[in-house]
Structures are given as C-alpha cells and as structure tokens.
Amino acid sequence: MAQRSSLALPCEAPVLALCFLACVATGLELSVNNHAADFSLSTLPGPAVSLSCLVQNSSQAEELLWYRGDGKVDLKVGNKVNASNICVSPVTESDNGVTFTCKLARDNSVQVSVVLDVQFPPQLTGEESLQVEEDKDVTLTCNAKSNPQAQTAWYKNNTTLTLQRDRYQLHQTSEVFQLSIKKVQKSDHGTYTCVVKSSLGEGRRVFHLRVGDKKPVFPKEAVIAAAVVVTVTVLFGIVARKDRIFKVW
Secondary structure, three states: OOOOOOOOOOOOHHHHHHHHHHHHHOOOEEEEOOEOOOEEEEEOOEOOEEEEEEEEOOOOOOEEEEEEOOEEOOOOHHHOEOEEEEEEOOEOHHHOOOEEEEEEOOEEEEEEEEEEEEOEOOOOOOEEEEEEEOOOOEEEEEEOOOEOOOEEEEEEOOEEOOOOOOOEEEEEOOOEEEEEEOOOOHHHOEEEEEEEEEOOEEEEEEEEEEEEOOOOOOOHHHHHHHHHHHHHHHHHHHHHOHHHHHHHO
16 A cells, blocks of 8 residues: 655646746757767768767756666766767778767657668688589578678689579579579589779689599498398308208217
C-alpha cells in the first residue's frame, strides 16, 4: 500500500513541474562541427577527426554527454559544460559507420549525431594454390572490405574469364567475392585472378588451380565380397591341410 507524504501536494503539481522543465529546455539546441542536425562526416584512415559540441541559446551552464554507439565517452571535468570536444585518433577502417552522439545531460532528447564515413580502397593481396580432383567442385574466395563498395572481375591466365552458365557461379556480398566451378575439368587448370576495384583503388588475389586425375572408385559391395572370398579360401586351405599338419607334429 502506498505511503502518504508528509506534505500534501495538489494533483496538478507533477504536471506543472513537467511543463516547467519543458519550458526551460525550449529554445536549447546543440551543434556538432556547426551542424544542428544529424550528419555524416567523410574522412580517410589515419588523420585524427575532431568533434566539437556546443550549446546554443543557453542562459545557464549545461552539462553535455558524448556517446560512441551505445557506450558513454569519459570526459574530463573541464570538457563538459556548454562546450565539449572529443578526438578520434587514429581513424581506422573499423571506425566506418560508427555513430558519435552529443546529448544534453538533463534532456537526452536534445542531441546531434554524426556518422563517420571512413573511405578506403579494397585491401586484397596474396596467392593461393589449390589441388582439386577432376569432377569435383571448387570455390575460390576473395575477402575484401572497402568503402565505397567495390566491384569485382575474374580473370583466367590474364584473360577475362568467360563464364559457363552450367558450371560457373558467382556469389558476391559487400565483403565476400566467390567463384564456384562445378565438376572441375582438366581444361579448368590454370591461374585465376580476383580483381576488386573501387573509385579509390584496387586489390587482387591470385589462385593457382591444379586439376588432378579422377581417382577410381571401387564399389563397397565388391570390396566386401572379395574380402569374404579370400577369407573363406584361406580357412578352407587350413582345414584341408589340418591332417597333414598334425602328422608332422
């Protein structure tokens, strides 16, 4: 059962209190790097990025909060009131798409967010050798991140690969590029190159595909039958020579 307060308040008091807080916050705005609304900031890996949050139209000290994603950023005491600055250093590819948000401490609805748009070329290098048996399937995979998103092209022996609809399949996501070859033939032997290209540059990976002879397959039933025949033959031989063996001893 709810306890009564020692001070009786009219039922309108909570409503009035809320209205008062809302009126105090009216007219308050934040800006980040001179942007009063959410925005995207394009940058490159390496150089630091500074974000400056300011309180607009304030007649009193206002505490500010910074968030990276859902995590609160620790700020020094002198970097919280009416103006607050944070620095992302160094900027890396992993910062791409990360949201930084400046909020008013006493009213989190007053906020401005900035999304980092870290642009970088495809990062793809190296070589790989594959040995596959004839008539088997094989998949060549290139993993490459980039921003903006890259396009891919496949080459065989330095010539644009001609795709055979029934045997060659391409699969592509924002970071994975695959070439699948069904029922590999001797003619598929060669060097394949995956070239991933964007407006900022390109990367490539080389695959040396070797196709081996198809291994003969023996039916399991035939192998078992042969083993049984051999075993029975040996046993009959032992039984047939049993008397002779006993005579010797």
